[in-house]
Amino acid sequence: MLERIRIVLIGTSHPGNIGATARAMHNMGLGDLALVAPRCQPLTSESISRASGADHIVHAAPVVETLEEAVADCTLAVGASARSRTLPWPMITPRALGERLPTELAGSESRVALVFGREDSGLTNAELQRCHAHVHIPTNSDFSSLNLAAAVQVLAYECRLAWLEADSSDAGQEDEPHQPLASHGELEGYFAHLERTLITIGFHDPALPRQLMARLRRFTLRARPERMELNILRGILTATEKSAGGSTPEGGRQRDNRQA
Amino acid sequence: MLERIRIVLIGTSHPGNIGATARAMHNMGLGDLALVAPRCQPLTSESISRASGADHIVHAAPVVETLEEAVADCTLAVGASARSRTLPWPMITPRALGERLPTELAGSESRVALVFGREDSGLTNAELQRCHAHVHIPTNSDFSSLNLAAAVQVLAYECRLAWLEADSSDAGQEDEPHQPLASHGELEGYFAHLERTLITIGFHDPALPRQLMARLRRFTLRARPERMELNILRGILTATEKSAGGSTPEGGRQRDNRQA
Numbered sequence: 001m002l003e004r005i006r007i008v009l010i011g012t013s014h015p016g017n018i019g020a021t022a023r024a025m026h027n028m029g030l031g032d033l034a035l036v037a038p039r040c041q042p043l044t045s046e047s048i049s050r051a052s053g054a055d056h057i058v059h060a061a062p063v064v065e066t067l068e069e070a071v072a073d074c075t076l077a078v079g080a081s082a083r084s085r086t087l088p089w090p091m092i093t094p095r096a097l098g099e100r101l102p103t104e105l106a107g108s109e110s111r112v113a114l115v116f117g118r119e120d121s122g123l124t125n126a127e128l129q130r131c132h133a134h135v136h137i138p139t140n141s142d143f144s145s146l147n148l149a150a151a152v153q154v155l156a157y158e159c160r161l162a163w164l165e166a167d168s169s170d171a172g173q174e175d176e177p178h179q180p181l182a183s184h185g186e187l188e189g190y191f192a193h194l195e196r197t198l199i200t201i202g203f204h205d206p207a208l209p210r211q212l213m214a215r216l217r218r219f220t221l222r223a224r225p226e227r228m229e230l231n232i233l234r235g236i237l238t239a240t241e242k243s244a245g246g247s248t249p250e251g252g253r254q255r256d257n258r259q260a
Numbered sequence: 261m262l263e264r265i266r267i268v269l270i271g272t273s274h275p276g277n278i279g280a281t282a283r284a285m286h287n288m289g290l291g292d293l294a295l296v297a298p299r300c301q302p303l304t305s306e307s308i309s310r311a312s313g314a315d316h317i318v319h320a321a322p323v324v325e326t327l328e329e330a331v332a333d334c335t336l337a338v339g340a341s342a343r344s345r346t347l348p349w350p351m352i353t354p355r356a357l358g359e360r361l362p363t364e365l366a367g368s369e370s371r372v373a374l375v376f377g378r379e380d381s382g383l384t385n386a387e388l389q390r391c392h393a394h395v396h397i398p399t400n401s402d403f404s405s406l407n408l409a410a411a412v413q414v415l416a417y418e419c420r421l422a423w424l425e426a427d428s429s430d431a432g433q434e435d436e437p438h439q440p441l442a443s444h445g446e447l448e449g450y451f452a453h454l455e456r457t458l459i460t461i462g463f464h465d466p467a468l469p470r471q472l473m474a475r476l477r478r479f480t481l482r483a484r485p486e487r488m489e490l491n492i493l494r495g496i497l498t499a500t501e502k503s504a505g506g507s508t509p510e511g512g513r514q515r516d517n518r519q520a
Contacts, residue, residue: 020407020410023407023410024406024407024410026400026403027399027400027403027404027405027406027410028399028400029399029400050407052405052407053403054403095421137417138420138421138424139287139288139289139420140286140287140288140289140420143286143287143313143314144287145287145312146284146287146413147280147283147284147310147312149410150280150283150284150287150409150410150413153406153410153413153414154413154414154417157354157397157414157417160398160399161355161398164398198496198499200503201496201499201500201502201503202499202502202503203495203496203499203500212492215488215489215492216492219483219485219486219489219493220483222482222483222484223479223480223482223483224482225479226479228475229475229479232472232475232476235463236458236461236463239458239461239462239463240461240463240500240503240504242461242462243460243461243462243500243503243504243505244500244503244504245503
């Protein structure tokens, strides 16, 4: 289970925090680290020193440009969030996150990403809206900003406890037969298609977004779509586009009302 | 309760770990630090930097020569121990420690010390035997030595959770503010509208239903739509219908592709 949990750090500024994150991960049995657009060299003498023997995790960590790339194959992405945002999003505690993991990771294709933001400013709203849920580590309200590696430590600790617990109580859960869930990449493909279609039918104006896409994201992610369900939804979008202005699959017929 | 929990560091070598410990403590609402025979200057630029605004805790920390002095007024001392020792001792998990705290700290005179050893060698057997119990943070057996401040972070986090739990006889979880959910009738109205629209755009043939509506129902109901979300979805359906065959809201455009 633990090998299918990925820690994603976005825009990290301090190599020491990357090294300390690797140490915290390895201590708890996690090994999959991804770095999104780090604002520092990941491998320095300081990061290696703070990794204290876990620098192989930093060596192996892919460096990518966007959150999407880092979580494309993940079936659940949870963003660490310090504060409540204007748009409410499913918010869970670290403990509740741990309790969900055995179920989330029951399928062999499933993979969970825990996403951490910048030392100074955390995750952006756009990044948070790419996550199914947010996890908030309860802190002193007067002094709420945890060190990055400390936050990773707390969540990795909860992952390990959940794993130990699941391992010891391996009794058959009341498992529904699992359909494969849509991956993050498939979901993003769907949201892009949805936005295009809503523009085509005149329902959405990107110049006046009114949080429309954010609300549709939140709704859709809450349902945890299966891959097959997402295929149906994309089929509906394709049919909507064709009906609004494109050509039919049977070919031949053309409508020229794209601009109308 | 939290103000009567003391963190005791014995023989610390790295000022950065003292600063990071202060930060971890303050994040979790702890403030009482004692330093036993530190092997470094507690206040350096590095410790202040790592404290990140919590250095008042280091400034206020008494420096004493022995564990006895540091815990003299404590009613319970718990030693953090990485490994099982030759002499069996009551061993508790961090979670069990948290669960014990409200009872342990019920009396106004009571005080609990959490004792942490040296970065390189932990607590001595003599020190461990001065503790009522030992607490072991579960770790990867191949890589078990936590950073000192990370270990403090985990135990301080468990202290805070225990305090929050004890405090919240009001069952008010950190719930998102709830929007009213769609009623059954509203949902049925939506599903009827959805089915009409899917027929209009040629995606659904009621003569060959292929469980399409059942799948869309299951997906939608799983998300427990709010009323506002359902209104958005109905707005999309209306725009889809107009785009497919009716007139646009701006008027004028007509497409005759209903049968196509």
